[in-house]
Amino acid sequence: MKDLMGIINLSESEEAIKEITYNRPIATIPIAGRYRIIDFTLSNMVNAGIRNVAIFTRGKSRSLMDHLGTGKDWDLDRKRDGLFVLNPVINYDDIIFNKGDIENFNSHVDYIKHSKQEYVLLSRSYMICNVDYAKAFKHHKDSKADITIIYKQMENSHQKFLNCDTLNIDEEGKVLSIGRNTGINKTYNMSMEMYIMKKELLLEIIQNSISAGDSEYLKQAVFLNMKNLKVNSYPFTGYVSCVNSIQNYYKANMELLNVEISRELFQKNGLIYTKINNEPPAKYTDSSNVVNSLIANGSIIEGTVKNSIIGRGVKIKKGSVVKDSIIMRKGIVEENVQLTNVILDKYVRITKDKTLFGDKKNPFVAKKSIVL
Amino acid sequence: MKSHKKEMVAMLLAGGQGSRLKKLTKRLAKPAVPFGGKYRIIDFTLSNCSNSDIDTVGVLTQYQPQELNSHIGIGIPWDLDRKDGGVTILPPFVGPEGGRWYKGTANAIYENIDFIDKYEPEYVLILSGDHIYKMDYSLLLESHKENNAEVTIAVIEVPIEETSRFGIMNIDDEGRIYEFQEKPDNPKGNLASMGVYIFNWKTLKKYLIEDENDINSNNDFGKNIIPKMLDEQLKLYGYVFDGYWKDVGTVESLWEANMDLLKEDCELNLYDRKWKVYSQNPSSPPHFISETGVVKSSLLNEGCVVHGEVKNSIISPGVYVGKNSRIIDSVVLPNSIIEEEAEINRAIVMSGVTIKQGEKIKSEKSDEIIVINE
Numbered sequence: 213m214k215d216l217m218g219i220i221n222l223s224e225s226e227e228a229i230k231e232i233t234y235n236r237p238i239a240t241i242p243i244a245g246r247y248r249i250i251d252f253t254l255s256n257m258v259n260a261g262i263r264n265v266a267i268f269t270r271g272k273s274r275s276l277m278d279h280l281g282t283g284k285d286w287d288l289d290r291k292r293d294g295l296f297v298l299n300p301v302i303n304y305d306d307i308i309f310n311k312g313d314i315e316n317f318n319s320h321v322d323y324i325k326h327s328k329q330e331y332v333l334l335s336r337s338y339m340i341c342n343v344d345y346a347k348a349f350k351h352h353k354d355s356k357a358d359i360t361i362i363y364k365q366m367e368n369s370h371q372k373f374l375n376c377d378t379l380n381i382d383e384e385g386k387v388l389s390i391g392r393n394t395g396i397n398k399t400y401n402m403s404m405e406m407y408i409m410k411k412e413l414l415l416e417i418i419q420n421s422i423s424a425g426d427s428e429y430l431k432q433a434v435f436l437n438m439k440n441l442k443v444n445s446y447p448f449t450g451y452v453s454c455v456n457s458i459q460n461y462y463k464a465n466m467e468l469l470n471v472e473i474s475r476e477l478f479q480k481n482g483l484i485y486t487k488i489n490n491e492p493p494a495k496y497t498d499s500s501n502v503v504n505s506l507i508a509n510g511s512i513i514e515g516t517v518k519n520s521i522i523g524r525g526v527k528i529k530k531g532s533v534v535k536d537s538i539i540m541r542k543g544i545v546e547e548n549v550q551l552t553n554v555i556l557d558k559y560v561r562i563t564k565d566k567t568l569f570g571d572k573k574n575p576f577v578a579k580k581s582i583v584l
Numbered sequence: 585m586k587s588h589k590k591e592m593v594a595m596l597l598a599g600g601q602g603s604r605l606k607k608l609t610k611r612l613a614k615p616a617v618p619f620g621g622k623y624r625i626i627d628f629t630l631s632n633c634s635n636s637d638i639d640t641v642g643v644l645t646q647y648q649p650q651e652l653n654s655h656i657g658i659g660i661p662w663d664l665d666r667k668d669g670g671v672t673i674l675p676p677f678v679g680p681e682g683g684r685w686y687k688g689t690a691n692a693i694y695e696n697i698d699f700i701d702k703y704e705p706e707y708v709l710i711l712s713g714d715h716i717y718k719m720d721y722s723l724l725l726e727s728h729k730e731n732n733a734e735v736t737i738a739v740i741e742v743p744i745e746e747t748s749r750f751g752i753m754n755i756d757d758e759g760r761i762y763e764f765q766e767k768p769d770n771p772k773g774n775l776a777s778m779g780v781y782i783f784n785w786k787t788l789k790k791y792l793i794e795d796e797n798d799i800n801s802n803n804d805f806g807k808n809i810i811p812k813m814l815d816e817q818l819k820l821y822g823y824v825f826d827g828y829w830k831d832v833g834t835v836e837s838l839w840e841a842n843m844d845l846l847k848e849d850c851e852l853n854l855y856d857r858k859w860k861v862y863s864q865n866p867s868s869p870p871h872f873i874s875e876t877g878v879v880k881s882s883l884l885n886e887g888c889v890v891h892g893e894v895k896n897s898i899i900s901p902g903v904y905v906g907k908n909s910r911i912i913d914s915v916v917l918p919n920s921i922i923e924e925e926a927e928i929n930r931a932i933v934m935s936g937v938t939i940k941q942g943e944k945i946k947s948e949k950s951d952e953i954i955v956i957n958e
Contacts, residue, residue, distance in 0.1 A: 245870035246886070284660075471889065474869060483867040490661070490862050492854035493621040493883035493898070494871065502879055508870035509622075509886055512855070522870070 213261030228457035259482030260345035264293035312428025357444030599646030615713030640669035688803035750776035
């Protein structure tokens with residue numbers, strides 16, 4: 213895959229997932245007990261043989277830098293190509309917030325220009341899936357399209373992918389227009405916001421958008437150019453979830469308790485890599501009682517855990533009952549606590565005898581590092 | 585390119601077969617034997633080096649080194665992938681005068697004098713990759729310097745009835761060693777050598793060369809080098825180590841050391857953030873306990889799927905436990921599959937083994953630990 217470079221574009225709306233994105237982008241929200249959201253897209257790219265990956269951030273990149281390091285855990289610590297984290301360029305005389313991603317691309321246009329690859333794959337981080345990009349890339353080349361957009365045909369999950377882009381496509385797979393899922397249609401084509409095109413085309417789009425001043429976002433620019441370009445689609449048939457809201461984040465975690473889904477997600481087209489943390493094994497005592505749950509290494513379970521996702525280094529003390537909940541890294545649940553439908557961000561401590569519960573549709577969220 | 589001078593270089597003897605581990609060491613050297621679910625025996629010594637700020641480690645290999653080599657790699661898990669120093673694997677080699685296997689522990693170091701000289705160290709730390717323990721070698725070095733010693737040997741108290749299994753060091757009030765008894769029937773003390781030594785490199789080098797020229801020598805630290813140094817009145821000191829230390833030389837002791845980890849008051853704390861034990865980490869999701877799974881008093885790892893019952897056991901990464909199966913008082917090594925309705929009691933199941941549906945594994949003898957391979 214010498215010919216394809218990857219760009220992960222983190223300009224994702226955090227509006228509906230604010231509670232866990234105060235200090236981090238969606239890309240580094242912990243998921244599945246030991247991963248971060250971005251691990252899926254990044255690993256999919258690496259597994260397809262992509263060796264040049266750039267991540268365009270919107271700032272807030274401390275946790276991202278901490279997670280990615282030099283890219284070693286994804287085998288992206290390369291002498292040639294490798295991993296690039298590109299932050300928005302801020303000039304103090306010219307601070308305008310909420311500029312679109314086109315501006316960000318333009319600030320780093322030299323990186324894109326100087327990359328040796330002929331093609332570029334643009335993706336987001338919040339689509340959780342195990343997709344074979346190599347196949348999609350072949351489809352793109354074979355179809356001689358200018359742009360290929362990866363999508364999934366949806367039936368009866370209109371609420372789950374609320375606000376995601378939708379594609380109107382004809383019988384040949386040509387994209388006619390891009391819309392938005394308002395939750396009304398039961399059957400629709402959900403855009404996974406993964407675009408494949410020639411690097412030259414991307415540069416052209418960026419250049420034209422800046423000079424014409426008609427689009428701030430790449431998506432917008434592609435839409436405006438739809439008539440002049442051959443925009444094709446590639447169907448993905450596997451499991452996908454989109455972490456664009458707290459509800460969807462909760463659901464995406466809970467769906468991993470389905471063995472088939474988690475096997476597909478973590479193994480199908482290659483493994484999912486993450487930052488190595490050298491956690492010791494998880495420890496169960498005589499009093500532990502765990503069913504239907506994912507338990508990460510380094511945790512010590514003395515209480516009861518049901519239908520939950522327990523992150524690395526979490527402690528659940530005797531007499532406590534954790535149900536339908538997500539506990540992120542290093543959370544501490546002291547003795548005789550009852551938790552139902554809650555999300556505990558990293559380093560949260562729940563003191564003795566507390567009872568906390570949320571709703572399946574609206575889980576209770578405890579912010580990072582607080583003591584309750 | 586010239587290397588930077590190092591104060592101390594560690595040499596880790598990892599060539600042993602560990603023949604009393606039987607099937608477990610048929611295809612790999614003893615230091616590479618899996619332990620504690622996600623570790624290998626050598627991880628403890630390598631992590632000790634890393635946590636003690638030792639950045640130059642030579643690993644001497646000989647017996648079945650392939651798995652050990654790929655496990656160590658360039659030393660990434662232990663932060664030993666260094667530009668200057670780091671980990672170097674030192675197998676026996678061929679030179680202009682021919683080649684040979686390492687004849688003994690002392691000979692293995694002798695053959696690598698050039699490697700050590702490159703770093704011009706003051707001290708050389710000799711280690712073995714056979715033991716499970718957490719030890720700060722920088723404290724050992726401090727004591728060595730304070731005593732102005734030529735050799736410092738780490739020792740540990742052992743029950744008097746077990747002294748005949750060890751090399752016993754008898755020390756005076758100041759800690760100076762005045763006598764060494766190899767596996768004594770009539771011990772004068774109960775301080776056993778842990779096989780951890782600091783030598784002044786100049787002194788050791790001289791003795792290694794003399795020892796090599798002595799055709800009657802076994803070229804062994806315990807049998808030759810140490811006794812000769814004592815005879816010649818060198819300043820040998822003992823450093824008494826207080827903590828968990830276990831020689832996992834037999835199937836039974838390996839099983840026991842695994843079971844030690846399950847004790848509530850386990851002396852070997854794997855959960856200490858200030859002294860992590862490092863190893864290779866699998867790229868697998870957290871383990872999954874299903875609706876039918878039951879887990880009590882056990883250690884589990886990434887990638888496991890448990891539909892059955894696990895009690896008082898150590899389960900390594902990637903193990904599958906089928907419905908209605910029972911694993912009790914056992915150690916299951918990576919990527920094994922325990923099918924439905926199987927029963928395993930007091931056993932070590934080796935890597936990648938499949939236990940067929942309904943199979944029952946239990947020893948007739950109460951104290952025997954069964955090792956299952958394919």
